[in-house]
Amino acid sequence: MAVKLDGKKLSIKLTNDLQVETKTLKNQGIIPKLAVILVGDDPASRVYVRNKHRMAEKIGIESLDLRLAKDTSEAELLEKIALLNNDPTINGILVQLPLPDQINADRITKTISPKKDVDGFHPYNLGRLFVNDPYAIPCTPNGIMYLLREYGISVDRKNVVIVGRSKIVGRPLAALMLNQNATVTVAHSHTKNLSEITRQADILVAAVGRVNFIQAQDVKPGAIVIDVGINRNAAGKLVGDVEQTEVGQVAGYLTPVPGGVGPMTIAMLMKQTIEFAKWSKQ
């Protein structure tokens, strides 16, 4: 049986530490503040945004909840971001993705000040990560690295296979792993003989968004398997990209869904917001 990489437990420990940190900062007159913008009423996004506000409140981070109608124009959203960029009380700005069709997400990402880009999606921040001089690091990949580190798993000299090449997970995670001396393969929908490649992985990361995409026969015995997926199966249950039951018999370590990568992502978002607040005073 695989050892569970317990993101939920670890995120509770981390958020308790962050709570202590915000108390100390408060005594120095620093109150971290995060602005979260949600455009439209996508049900999954509403849940994610609500969880972010709840966690911020628990930790002692002020959060600004900006809700815009689903027919909001790109110009209106750009204007809102400009106001937040220029507001010295705001340390972090997050625009929840996906955005409605009339809004170009890349243009929005590029408009957020890199110094307030808590998601780390701005090309400036992705570039800095790529040259191993990071400023803001995307939260999900950062949470995965944190989880591995806390379980005493070094990526140095490991063969890492990441399935999925998104700007949010696959690409930045590849850079983080490479920066820590892993040998990294990024596989995707055009990859030939995928199963042959995934079976070479000492650390296998699934970030594709498809139920049961990784099965036991795709996993090397004893491998560390990180399941980034958040999907609903036919029964409406929340599941990842990995068929967890059989893979759990083959893998050495496995992140559950829910309770694995997800809680780490939100904890890293809070950590980044606090860091921005501290850096803004330096």
Ligand code: GUN
């Ligand atoms: N939608 C899904 N994941 C994310 C994320 O990490 N950040 C933002 N802003 N939107 C998302």
